Amino acid sequence: MNANPSSDPPSAADDLEALASRVDRAIEALNSLEPAARERAIAAREAIEAFHKAGLTTIVRRLKADPRGKELLFELVDDPGVCALLAMHGIIRTQPPAAPGPPLELVQIQMPGDSSGWHPGPRADEVTDEKPLAFEAGGAKILLLRAKGEIRAFRNACAHVGLPLERGMIDVEASVITCPWHGFRYAADTGECLSAPQCQLEPFPIRVVGGVVEVKPS
């Protein structure tokens, strides 16, 4: 008998949202750990992910090798949870490769900024290597990262399903940011996706004028 007859059963989307929130909270909790404990937690998570990836890869390979299995696999990939899981491990591709963006540019200029599409953001010293910083300019949502001593700007949209990355966890030593939603990992200096190598964060040109970050969204 249903213990709570008045409530509707949760939908698959609700379940997925709840699971994504749970991942979000767990990653948030990792951020509050001491560096050594955080490193161990990240190493444990990576080991578990590698274990899962090996098993999933075997399953997908076997399904693809059989015509009926292949059909079933295509049906399964329509499920958002399965799709997210396989994409997170780089086993399937969720979108075509992003077109290469404009080259990154970091310059120090003491003169006031020009008006040719550059938009001012936060002060450069507000951008730390431990925390992403998000702001909006020129109609674009922008994510700033400091990686290997330099500030980088990307569109604040994960290449997986486009969710924002400002709550992502940064592994400073490895210079990697992990998406808080489903765990896609990116090189913080280039935006290259390490989870699905065909994906990439979209970079924007960036410069620092009088200590203020300026970005030129395309």
Ligand code: FES
């Ligand atoms: S990994 Fe899914 S939105 Fe980033």
